[in-house]
Amino acid sequence: MMNGAERIAAAFSGRKGRAALMPYLMGGFPDIETSLGIGNAYVEGGADLIELGVPFSDPLADGPVIQSAGSAALAAGATLDLVLGVAGELSARLPIVLMCYSNAILARGTDRFVDEIAAAGVSGLIVPDLPLEEAPATSKSCAAAGVAFVGLAAPTSTDQRLAAIGAATQGFLYTVAVAGTTGERGDDSDYGEVIARVRSHTSAPVALGFGISTPEQASAAAGAGADGVIIGSRLVREAAEADQPPAACKTLVEQFARALR
Amino acid sequence: MSETKLDHRFGPYGGQYVPETLMPALAELEAAWLSARVDDDFQAELGRLLRDYAGRPTPLYLAERLSAAAGRTIYLKREDLIHTGAHKINNALGQALLAVRMGKRRIIAETGAGQHGVASATACALLELECVVYMGAEDIRRQAPNVQRMELLGATVVAVEAGARTLKEAVSEAIRDWVTNVADSHYIIGSAVGPAPYPAIVRDLQRCIGDEARAQILEREGRLPQRVIACVGGGSNAIGAFTAFVGDDDVELIGVEAAGEGIDSGRHGAPLTAGGRPGVLHGSLSALLQDDEGQIAEAHSISAGLDYPGSGPEHAWLRDSGRATYVAVTDDEALAAFERTAQLEGIIPALEPAHAIHYALHVPSDSDLDLICLSGRGDKDLAEVLKLLGR
Numbered sequence: 001m002m003n004g005a006e007r008i009a010a011a012f013s014g015r016k017g018r019a020a021l022m023p024y025l026m027g028g029f030p031d032i033e034t035s036l037g038i039g040n041a042y043v044e045g046g047a048d049l050i051e052l053g054v055p056f057s058d059p060l061a062d063g064p065v066i067q068s069a070g071s072a073a074l075a076a077g078a079t080l081d082l083v084l085g086v087a088g089e090l091s092a093r094l095p096i097v098l099m100c101y102s103n104a105i106l107a108r109g110t111d112r113f114v115d116e117i118a119a120a121g122v123s124g125l126i127v128p129d130l131p132l133e134e135a136p137a138t139s140k141s142c143a144a145a146g147v148a149f150v151g152l153a154a155p156t157s158t159d160q161r162l163a164a165i166g167a168a169t170q171g172f173l174y175t176v177a178v179a180g181t182t183g184e185r186g187d188d189s190d191y192g193e194v195i196a197r198v199r200s201h202t203s204a205p206v207a208l209g210f211g212i213s214t215p216e217q218a219s220a221a222a223g224a225g226a227d228g229v230i231i232g233s234r235l236v237r238e239a240a241e242a243d244q245p246p247a248a249c250k251t252l253v254e255q256f257a258r259a260l261r
Numbered sequence: 262m263s264e265t266k267l268d269h270r271f272g273p274y275g276g277q278y279v280p281e282t283l284m285p286a287l288a289e290l291e292a293a294w295l296s297a298r299v300d301d302d303f304q305a306e307l308g309r310l311l312r313d314y315a316g317r318p319t320p321l322y323l324a325e326r327l328s329a330a331a332g333r334t335i336y337l338k339r340e341d342l343i344h345t346g347a348h349k350i351n352n353a354l355g356q357a358l359l360a361v362r363m364g365k366r367r368i369i370a371e372t373g374a375g376q377h378g379v380a381s382a383t384a385c386a387l388l389e390l391e392c393v394v395y396m397g398a399e400d401i402r403r404q405a406p407n408v409q410r411m412e413l414l415g416a417t418v419v420a421v422e423a424g425a426r427t428l429k430e431a432v433s434e435a436i437r438d439w440v441t442n443v444a445d446s447h448y449i450i451g452s453a454v455g456p457a458p459y460p461a462i463v464r465d466l467q468r469c470i471g472d473e474a475r476a477q478i479l480e481r482e483g484r485l486p487q488r489v490i491a492c493v494g495g496g497s498n499a500i501g502a503f504t505a506f507v508g509d510d511d512v513e514l515i516g517v518e519a520a521g522e523g524i525d526s527g528r529h530g531a532p533l534t535a536g537g538r539p540g541v542l543h544g545s546l547s548a549l550l551q552d553d554e555g556q557i558a559e560a561h562s563i564s565a566g567l568d569y570p571g572s573g574p575e576h577a578w579l580r581d582s583g584r585a586t587y588v589a590v591t592d593d594e595a596l597a598a599f600e601r602t603a604q605l606e607g608i609i610p611a612l613e614p615a616h617a618i619h620y621a622l623h624v625p626s627d628s629d630l631d632l633i634c635l636s637g638r639g640d641k642d643l644a645e646v647l648k649l650l651g652r
């Protein structure tokens with residue numbers, strides 16, 4: 001059996017020249033069952049990997065859409081275990097990369113947390129408030145459990161930091177497209193510079209996220225050289241607004257998948 | 262990665278649990294403070310502003326009638342008499358000058374009681390900086406006079422509607438603004454919390470409280486106090502009052518948190534007193550109110566400035582190392598001390614230090630000489646207090 005890092009690598013290398021599509025799913029939003037339905041819709045719509053968010057009360061890296069989805073998920077009774085249940089189902093179909101803030105990891109105990117997500121079939125872990133300096137214990141646990149500890153690079157990162165982050169990352173390098181929180185951004189984006197900068201510091205696939213909210217932006221990111229594209233707030237907003245979230249999200253994911261073909 | 266020179270950890274506490282986007286700005290801030298704090302010109306300018314503009318040193322006042330009521334000598338360090346009415350100006354002026362030095366002309370601040378927002382707005386007016394202040398909608402309601410002051414001073418006050426709509430949410434929103442506008446903005450955090458190097462910078466800027474008080478009490482009494490008592494929200498006035506005395510082993514250091522409706526009620530703002538597993542909030546590891554899943558709990562206090570589920574990391578370490586003690590005082594007790602201080606001394610304290618005064622007045626002790634940090638004045642609280650007292 002492949003470990004998490006290998007599964008992620010296979011998802012990136014199996015895409016034959018096109019960029020991998022990684023939609024973000026807020027675990028437990030609007031409720032656990034529907035979030036599983038949305039995840040399955042992502043699979044059927046053409047996703048290559050899924051980024052699965054663990055809802056948190058105070059998500060510093062997230063804008064209003066993901067913040068309020070997280071609060072709603074918690075109010076609806078979402079827990080880490082329930083979200084890992086969703087991960088367990090979805091991981092049978094696609095590699096799952098879990099997005100979780102550091103306090104939820106500490107609360108469970110780092111080693112135990114990592115063992116439990118590995119047991120649920122999670123392939124990779126992203127911790128948006130755990131920069132390289134604070135990451136050694138978590139990345140060590142992940143290495144032992146075969147979970148890829150995915151690093152984050154930002155447009156503000158210095159070359160020195162990018163070199164260290166690019167060398168340490170596993171699976172892929174999560175590249176934040178803009179200085180800011182998650183959220184839809186309208187600007188016709190020039191992603192070339194940030195991708196080129198990051199790529200010169202890593203041999204891992206480069207996946208771009210934050211602010212990518214239209215198929216046009218997704219194809220611009222792929223055209224600028226991204227190996228993967230992460231779509232967050234746009235899909236979470238669809239889940240919040242649609243009458244039939246799974247069906248609506250499937251349609252949307254299909255549009256993004258088509259844009260990347 | 263870079264050589265660390267300011268404290269990043271206090272025992273196991275502190276650290277930098279922030280998005281990567283902010284890490285270069287934290288490094289820049291640390292480098293700027295390391296150079297500013299040994300730069301004679303910078304220190305002279307800060308000293309001049311603190312003295313001529315803000316009114317330092319603040320008096321140390323022998324509160325005779327409070328002393329009689331307590332049965333021991335009580336001195337009040339009068340931070341309520343400083344410009345804008347609370348210790349927050351010490352930090353705001355220092356960090357605003359630092360922002361100018363870093364070439365950042367836009368200031369972000371959060372505020373609970375409104376005192377740090379007013380202090381930041383004041384410093385920005387003086388130094389011609391743009392100022393955006395995040396404030397929970399509930400705090401905007403209960404600290405209305407301070408909202409008007411900030412706006413008069415030219416600041417933009419942004420209401421935060423998330424969660425319990427108090428200080429925690431305001432800090433989160435301020436950090437999100439900073440993540441987005443980090444290139445041209447400096448975040449003036451209002452307490453000894455946040456990612457490194459903030460707790461160390463805020464301590465450096467607030468330690469004038471204890472440095473002055475130590476010299477003043479030695480001059481007046483010829484000896485050190487037996488206890489230094491200060492209220493703790495995030496912990497900036499307390500760390501400011503404590504730092505000068507940390508090396509004086511015989512001086513007891515006591516931080517007074519908000520017990521709200523009582524520690525047992527679960528509705529309080531006393532993470533250091535309540536104990537439990539430490540956690541990460543707003544960029545650092547410290548004592549924290551949270552549930553088993555690591556979701557942050559809502560705090561509760563009658564005083565907006567103590568209504569915070571987190572605590573400064575240095576306080577968590579002072580507690581664990583046994584150097585300081587943390588206790589908590591309820592809403593009702595603080596209200597009583599608020600009224601008592603007004604009637605006995607003709608001083609209307611802010612609700613925050615009223616917690617510290619209640620502790621000194623009512624909890625038995627062998628001490629015969631207490632120093633209390635009167636961190637701010639109570640004008641901002643009048644309407645709310647009169648309503649609660651049914652007048």
Ligand SMILES: Cc1ncc(COP(=O)(O)O)c(C=O)c1O
Binds near residue numbers: 494614636638
């Ligand atoms: C007068 C006063 N005292 C104390 C505090 C609590 O903050 P800290 O613990 O940082 O001193 C505040 C906060 O707003 C305040 O306004």
